Amino acid sequence: MTDLNILHLEDNPADHELVARTLGRSDLSCALTLVDTLEDFQSHIEQGRVDAVLADYHLAGFSGMEAWEWLRQAQRELPFIIVSGAIGEATVADAMVRGVSDYVDKNRLARLPAVLQRALDFHASRQAQAAAQAELAESRRRLVDLTEHLQVSIDRERADIAREIHDDIGGSLAAAKLDLSWLARRIDEPQAQGHIRAALEMVEHALGASQRIMRNLRPAVLDQGLMPALQWLTQTFAERTGLDVRLKGQVLAPVPPRLSMVVYRTAQEALTNVLKHAQASQVSLDLSDLEGVLTLEVSDNGRGATAQDLAKLQSFGLLGLKERAHGVGGWLDVVTAPGQGMTLILSLPLEGQSAQDWENNE
Structure with a gap:
């Protein structure tokens, strides 16, 4: 298993050693890096792979929550655990509300491996969920693009069919109507006149139907x-x-x-x-x-x-x-x-x- 890169924001080397020993005795394979200034913390986050952050609450000249707020503003999602002395329930509650992963009292470091593992698992779950949502959104986008492409293709095909109906079928029916009208003017036999009138009515009906179909396929009235x-x-x-x-x-x-x-x-x-x-x-x-x-x-x-x-x-x-x-x-x-x-x-x-x-x- 690849070592986890854990960044430890702590200004007390003795406390850092205690944390390192605690994690060393656990089943977690960790590479723990100590930083004691906000600038070093930011530099490590920007330059290297960091899997989780352990941060003291009170540091020289700043607070661990300042590091957390910087992470949020930088849109870096990482497990972030406050590892500090007793800071009071209200302070812990405020930190949790602001989004930190968890809190471990320095006097109860035995809890740290389990808390860290839980935070890592939760982070991995959120990443998987975000990836699934991104994949779903991309699938949705592709579906919309496909639907639009199909609709454009359908509209284009409808226009082509309407044009063919107008040019070929419509033209042929119009020519047939002219020929039938020509015959009607030159044939006096009553029975033939009846057939010609019936044929003219059918041609007229076919012309109306073709025009209606053309309008439905491609509404030229638009x-x-x-x-x-x-x-x-x-x-x-x-x-x-x-x-x-x-x-x-x-x-x-x-x-x-x-x-x-x-x-x-x-x-x-x-x-x-x-x-x-x-x-x-x-x-x-x-x-x-x-x-x-x-x-x-x-x-x-x-x-x-x-x-x-x-x-x-x-x-x-x-x-x-x-x-x-x-x-x-x-x-x-x-x-x-x-x-x-x-x-x-x-x-x-x-x-x-x-x-x-x-x-x-x-």
């Missing part, structure tokens, strides 16, 4: 602005479902295209959830940009949901929306209760977004 896009979305949703859908609010600040897409997709998913699960008759959307935060609230008068309902598999739609919001530095909240409807609140910070950021996010 090019006209976020509010016009939401107006079109809520109007078509109301016409299709028969629900009372109301949109209010205004946005005065410029909204980056990336944020506009997040708001639009959130509104789209929220309306879909209302139709599938809420059993509502009325939905309201409120958009604002107060205090540099773009906020969308979607509320319904439906049946609401319990915590268990939100935890069910269908709530993965909400998880996806939360990840999308996190990807642009925002957050998503859900307020609901059984029989009291549901309110979804999307908040996206606008401040700190430069024009260059917007260009990069397009």
Whole structure:
């Protein structure tokens, strides 16, 4: 086992010898270094590996607690044990409150090895916990990056599919419609006219369907602005479902295209959830940009949901929306209760977004 490097802040050589003997008789393998000034203490901490600190409370011209405060300010986390004469319960309690690991009375040095071992174990446990939390945070960051990458890829693929539908399928259907119209003007036979009209209706229906699919894949209406896009979305949703859908609010600040897409997709998913699960008759959307935060609230008068309902598999739609919001530095909240409807609140910070950021996010 590698020796532990223990720094002993003590101005009495005799007391240092007692501590060294006590640790030497224990199962701990220690290299004990004596320092008697605050400057030497700081130098050893900065220059070498130190596993723990043993410090007298009263030293010539300063206190062991000054060394502890310096450690804290330097953001050095080490086991720090006060090894001193009787200093009073209040002083010990104050030292413990301020974060020192423990206290050992010089008249009871037999306790020191066990106290030191406990402090080392606790420190190792805290380091392992901190490393696990850092790893979890890094994993979370990678997950957010992956989610954002996947979402960007999905949006790009949707745009490509919409473009192909417009250029290939839309163009072919438009050409077929022209040819059918040409035939309708030149064929007088009634039965043939009936087939031509039926074919024209099917082509017209296919054109409408392709346009609807293109808008769902890549809402070109967003090019006209976020509010016009939401107006079109809520109007078509109301016409299709028969629900009372109301949109209010205004946005005065410029909204980056990336944020506009997040708001639009959130509104789209929220309306879909209302139709599938809420059993509502009325939905309201409120958009604002107060205090540099773009906020969308979607509320319904439906049946609401319990915590268990939100935890069910269908709530993965909400998880996806939360990840999308996190990807642009925002957050998503859900307020609901059984029989009291549901309110979804999307908040996206606008401040700190430069024009260059917007260009990069397009």
